[in-house]
Amino acid sequence: MADISITTASKPRSAATPVGAAAEAEEPYWDFIELLFFAYRDFVGDPDEVLEKLGFGRAHHRVLHFVNRNPGMRVADLLDILRITKQSLGRVLKELIDKGYVVQKEGANDRRQRLLYVSPAGETLAMKLAGLQTARIGRVLAELGPGAREAARRFLAGMIDAQDRDRVLRLIAHADRGRPRGRDGA
């Protein structure tokens, strides 16, 4: 019902509309703006279905993901990455802990810290969710051929705020220490 296709006027608009203060002179990249919207929507859609059955949402997914990727991380690290308040994180984290997907251990050096780890169940879930997203990504990269992986990576990395791009890229590369890197590396 109600197909997306829209069959309406689409008045031809002034081509060189002055766009006001902060905007650019160039014609908007409508295609990219919409592609990013739809691509991200479907990218997070697969995990959403699994999470819903467990009574979890996207917030739980993000926490589980980063804890799985960075075992032993501190609560403060997580707050920094997710850019949410500790009150928001608190509720989500508590639910993950209560249901046995995340565990906390006292810091060895600093006993104030509650270092975060996934439980075996947590790792299984995190890997399942990552598997769904990996399947989607892998399918696309396979369709597009050799150079596609690096091209897409560079585009996505470039979209990150220049200010903390290096920090983020370091974070992304970071957790691979000591892990086998199955594919074409880099």
Place this chain on the structure above:
Amino acid sequence: MADISITTASKPRSAATPVGAAAEAEEPYWDFIELLFFAYRDFVGDPDEVLEKLGFGRAHHRVLHFVNRNPGMRVADLLDILRITKQSLGRVLKELIDKGYVVQKEGANDRRQRLLYVSPAGETLAMKLAGLQTARIGRVLAELGPGAREAARRFLAGMIDAQDRDRVLRLIAHADRGRPRGRDGA
């Protein structure tokens, strides 16, 4: 304070962890999963700041964007694209109308329809928000050189559910009818 960099154990994990039912055999694309998260976060971050000052949120942005891109669209079309309920849309749409960014016109053929259009103020705002996102995209594409645009487009398009990818791509291409296409087209 609390740099993102995490300096912890990172226990080497079993390489060939069996991942359970729906998951893939391949090692997860951790880099892509995280790049998409951070890239999308920053991509929507710029508009967020502008919207906040107007008392709007991301939901308003999405509605304004698609109405601007598809003047004369029906409410049902919008529900289909955004995949939300009419109750959710109702509130957001009402606020955009009340504040004068969106207008409704009775359908010429079918008087049940309330066709949606942006007002001049609405177009200005939509263009401003698109300009922010375009600046980010344009900067990246400029840095990456010639082939980058098409490569990124193909990757993003591939990430959309195969099921309705054609519908979405048609929608994206659709609103360009009658518009000048400033750049390298296609």
Place this chain on the structure above:
DNA sequence: CCATTATGTCAGCTATATTGACATATTCCG
């Protein structure tokens, strides 16, 4: 010992979404 740090928690608020029920106007079809 005191300031700072790391974390947790209570209380209340906002934004965005949901489901279910129902109302109104209009169009379509037999």
Place this chain on the structure above:
DNA sequence: CGGAATATGTCAATATAGCTGACATAATGG
């Protein structure tokens, strides 16, 4: 014509995910 279907809007209750502000506890560190 008259009833079914369609397009839209609205009321009420609920859920999720975020927020601010205030405060508590425990541990660290000078």
